[in-house]
Amino acid sequence: MQMIRLAIRNATGNSFRGWVVFFCAALMAGFVISSTLVIRGANTSLQLALERLGADIIVIPEGHEQRLESALLMGIPVHCWMPDTIKDQVAAVPGVVATSPQLYLSTLRGATCCSVPEMFLIAYEPETDFTLTPWLEKNLDGGLEVGEAVGGSLVYVPRDEGVLLVYGYALDLAGSLDPTGTGLDQSMFFTFDTAFEIARASVTEAVKVMDIPPRTISSVMVKVSTDANVEQVAAEIDAAIPGVTPLETNKLFKGQREQLLSLLNSVVALLGIIWLLAMALIAVVFSLVVNERRRHIGVMRALGARRTTVLKSLILEAVLLALAGGVTGIAVAILAIYLFRTLIVGLMGTPFLIPAPLGLAALGLGALALALAGVVVAALIPAVRISLQDPAISMRE
Amino acid sequence: MISLNRVSKIYPVSKEVVVPAVRDVSLHVERGEFVVITGRSGSGKTTLLNLVAGLTRPTSGQVLLDNIEVWKLPDKEQSLLRNQKIGFVFQFASLLPTLTAVENVMLPKMFGGEQNQERVYERATQLLEQVGLADKFKSFPRQLSGGQQQRVVIARALMNEPELLLADEPTSDLDEATEHxxxxxxxxxxxxxxxxxxxxxxxxxxxxxxxxxxxxxxGEIVSP
Incomplete structure (x- = not known):
């Protein structure tokens, strides 16, 4: 006969009270893990998307700011054009150390290559690029050849086709980027030359021609000197070049960030309320349990159980219920997040990245530890009170 | 073995009202004696037993068990003394309802820190056989009659081979035949x-x- 068996028997002895504590622990742990996953995941996504851009400022045609954010966040393609001379004008602004143009394109709607109705395609200029090239040099020992592309983590080659067919042009997928949780995971990157090859092939191979207006670009990625002020450089670009908008990347996704902060505040407040209510309920349940078992606790003391033994057996009972409830709550919350991810992203308007299994396990353990602590603290007061009582008093009617 | 020197126990009901349960009692019990304490309800018998067992602190006087003043011991030693030297049989249904008969009997060994579960189980089953419950090892208290429950309690009281057996109205809820x-x-x-x-x-x-x-x-001893 061991203490653990006694605790298990007691925990399962009164099913209603057991279920109340189990449910409270599940609620506490489940709420912590789900809110942490979504909010932390969304924040990580935004951060990774910004890092992926790798520029201090993005210069785009005026009026496309919102659509560019949607393209980067949700992968909804944006089509915008401006003269390629803008690149040189931007380069001439004091404080700018590097500029590189990009073309924003998209696949045909419903193309077989892609898991999304229209895939966002980004063409870069290898000679000047400083955003993707460092990654390519590190991971692919060099740049991309004509006809090659790198995709976001969700881009794959259809098994029956063996290549990615874009406007009838066969692209080789040379590599995959790490996931960001954003629309960039469903985007593809290739060189300007590849973009022009696709455009040429589309004339004869595709149902619709890929149109790239001559001598145009979609954006200019800008790197600012370390001793220059990004905000000031952006203001100078804005003043010097009409018809464009310089977007400071650290100010991108401002709306989403504000929304996340407000969501975080609401979640913290809700979390506080849920925890207080759950702990109060557990404390009441354990007071009832202790009161109901008062005589038997007195008997245990009479049979030689020390005060600490009584305390341990009650706390162990609480720990077992909290563990069972916490693990269930965490499992249900993670499953729900996987199943309803699209719905949650739609409601929040911000994508979120679910961490790798190890990170997920660490978060789960953290949530479990918090729920465990909550239950134990709530059960502690009645447990200490009864353990300090004279056995004879405990045994009286 | 047991010495009570001018022991009193007073329960406070409120700030002004107190109930003297035991008044200035002195009693000496020799090793091997079988002492029956009788009295009406509220006469202080149960309180006296609780004082002997160290289950309640005397308001005044001295309770000695083998010349050891129980209430001067720290909780750990007090609990060990109860566990090793005293066996209890209570008036009320004192079996833990979530444990089987044999598990209830094993409890004192668990509280004493005994690790050899096999030996503990064997001793518990032997005791249950001794009290006539060989076929009830796995029964839960709710599946046993009042008399059978009290037999399990007696087996439990004997688990650690105590030097002192304390029984508080062990037959109060039983019919006459079972009582005897x-x-x-x-x-x-x-x-x-x-x-x-x-x-x-x-x-x-x-x-x-x-x-x-x-x-x-x-609250007083009136005879002999």
Missing amino acids: EIMELFRGIHTETGVTALLVTHSIDLASYGTRSIQMAE
Whole structure:
């Protein structure tokens, strides 16, 4: 006969009270893990998307700011054009150390290559690029050849086709980027030359021609000197070049960030309320349990159980219920997040990245530890009170 | 073995009102005696038993068990003393309802820190056989009659081979036939093991089972 068996028997002895504590622990742990996953995941996504851009400022045609954010966040393609001379004008602004143009394109709607109705395609200029090239040099020992592309983590080659067919042009997928949780995971990157090859092939191979207006670009990625002020450089670009908008990347996704902060505040407040209510309920349940078992606790003391033994057996009972409830709550919350991810992203308007299994396990353990602590603290007061009582008093009617 | 020197126990009901449960009692019980304490309800018998067992602190006076003043011991040693030296039989249903009969009997060994589960189980089953419950090892208290439950409690009380057996109205909820069966069991245990026994009952008829009887009234020993 061991203490653990006694605790298990007691925990399962009164099913209603057991279920109340189990449910409270599940609620506490489940709420912590789900809110942490979504909010932390969304924040990580935004951060990774910004890092992926790798520029201090993005210069785009005026009026496309919102659509560019949607393209980067949700992968909804944006089509915008401006003269390629803008690149040189931007380069001439004091404080700018590097500029590189990009073309924003998209696949045909419903193309077989892609898991999304229209895939966002980004063409870069290898000679000047400083955003993707460092990654390519590190991971692919060099740049991309004509006809090659790198995709976001969700881009794959259809098994029956063996290549990615874009406007009838066969692209080789040379590599995959790490996931960001954003629309960039469903985007593809290739060189300007590849973009022009696709455009040429589309004339004869595709149902619709890929149109790239001559001598145009979609954006200019800008790197600012370390001793220059990004905000000031952006203001100078804005003043010097009409018809464009310089977007400071650290100010991108401002709306989403504000929304996340407000969501975080609401979640913290809700979390506080849920925890207080759950702990109060557990404390009441354990007071009832202790009161109901008062005589038997007195008997245990009479049979030689020390005060600490009584305390341990009650706390162990609480720990077992909290563990069972916490693990269930965490499992249900993670499953729900996987199943309803699209719905949650739609409601929040911000994508979120679910961490790798190890990170997920660490978060789960953290949530479990918090729920465990909550239950134990709530059960502690009645447990200490009864353990300090004279056995004879405990045994009286 | 037991010495009570001018022991009193007063329960405070409110700031002004107190109830003296035991008043200035002195009692000496020799090793191997079987003392039956009789008295009406509220005469202080149960409180006296609790004082002897160290289950409640005396308001004044001294309680000695083998010349050790129980209430001067820290909780750890007090608990160990109860566990190793004293066996309890209570008036109320004192079996833990979530444990089987054999698990209830094993409890004192668990509280004493015994690690050899096999040996503990064997001893518990032997005791249950001894009290006539060989076929009830796995029964839960709710599946046993009142008399059977009290037999399990007696087996539990004997688990650690105590030097002192304390029984508080062990037959109060039983019919007359079972009452005498249980009292015979006590007498048999006392004769066989030589354990010192202190039994509290409201029934004067049961006084004859002991080697000595004491009567209490209004918190005091009135005879002999």
